[in-house]
Amino acid sequence: MFNYFSKFFYIKIYFSLAFIVLNSNLSIADAHSTFKQVEATGRSILIEGDINTSRKRALEDALYIAALTGGANIDGFSAIKSNTVINDQSIIKATNRVIDFKILSESQNKDFLTIKISAIVGNELANRNCKKRPLNITLLKGIYDVHSSVPSKLARYTPLWYKKIYEIVPKLPNVNSIDNQNKSLNELKKSNINSSFNYSALTTGLSKIQAGDYSLVPAISLSSISGSNSFVNNYLIQLELNIFRGPEFKLVSKKTYDLKIRYQLDSKFQFIKSISTLDINSIDKEVYNHLFLNISNFLNELNCQPLEGV
Numbered sequence: 001m002f003n004y005f006s007k008f009f010y011i012k013i014y015f016s017l018a019f020i021v022l023n024s025n026l027s028i029a030d031a032h033s034t035f036k037q038v039e040a041t042g043r044s045i046l047i048e049g050d051i052n053t054s055r056k057r058a059l060e061d062a063l064y065i066a067a068l069t070g071g072a073n074i075d076g077f078s079a080i081k082s083n084t085v086i087n088d089q090s091i092i093k094a095t096n097r098v099i100d101f102k103i104l105s106e107s108q109n110k111d112f113l114t115i116k117i118s119a120i121v122g123n124e125l126a127n128r129n130c131k132k133r134p135l136n137i138t139l140l141k142g143i144y145d146v147h148s149s150v151p152s153k154l155a156r157y158t159p160l161w162y163k164k165i166y167e168i169v170p171k172l173p174n175v176n177s178i179d180n181q182n183k184s185l186n187e188l189k190k191s192n193i194n195s196s197f198n199y200s201a202l203t204t205g206l207s208k209i210q211a212g213d214y215s216l217v218p219a220i221s222l223s224s225i226s227g228s229n230s231f232v233n234n235y236l237i238q239l240e241l242n243i244f245r246g247p248e249f250k251l252v253s254k255k256t257y258d259l260k261i262r263y264q265l266d267s268k269f270q271f272i273k274s275i276s277t278l279d280i281n282s283i284d285k286e287v288y289n290h291l292f293l294n295i296s297n298f299l300n301e302l303n304c305q306p307l308e309g310v
Helices: 002-032 051-069 124-129 152-171 185-193 195-204 270-276 280-304
Strands: 035-045 072-080 086-094 097-108 112-122 135-140 143-146 175-180 214-225 232-245 250-265
Touching: 035 051, 051 097, 051 112, 135 152, 135 185, 135 280, 143 152, 152 175, 152 214, 152 232, 152 280, 185 214, 232 280, 250 280
Parallel strands: 135 175, 135 214, 143 214
Antiparallel strands: 035 112, 072 086, 097 112, 214 232, 232 250
């Protein structure tokens, strides 16, 4: 009898575990299934003699409706006018974005132009599945800055960390880089405008930025942090990345990434300062990981930018 109940008990546990695993897999699949195909129709007033503007506005309307089909957030507020009339204001924001679309049909009558599209929409989790394309990036001269309150040992490492940026970018997958760290953004802009400067640029090897290519201008700074904990000397490493697109050098993205370093105890006794100071090699490794991770994420976001319009 005991063996019978024992076998029954283990069989029950086995099927329970199998059920849990199956449900977990289904949940994971649902969590990653972030795309949805929808159809949407947009309309715009037909502008006589300017069909392209009407077509663009109708397409924008269709794309907005497609994004809303995937989900929306409604924010709003109420205001009371002088005669106690309540005025409600609401803002509708799509929680999804259009990943891709194609135009199914276009029609027009006397007053309106109508465009019907089929679109793929997805939420922010879809960024993980963005198709990676080769990025042509020219690395330009940036800057590094060290505050006067920073200890000399940390200060000496700042230009080394700055140079690490130019070593990290070429190592990243899908990145074709040109090292022009001795040339500034202003020099490159002049080479595209001033024809006489172009000759000088050719003789000095200044590269030409093509349409669709990018230019990266980095910056790194190191400063002290005056926090609530007066017993510890904290320092802040701030990485700034500026990326521009095309020969017009349109700023596409600008982001900063902070890393806090607890360097040593603040004490009047040199012995306590010495034994509490972090190993510079450990700090160097931590900073490198910080740079590599955030530069990689920053450039990956270029592959996941929303559509800019047609």
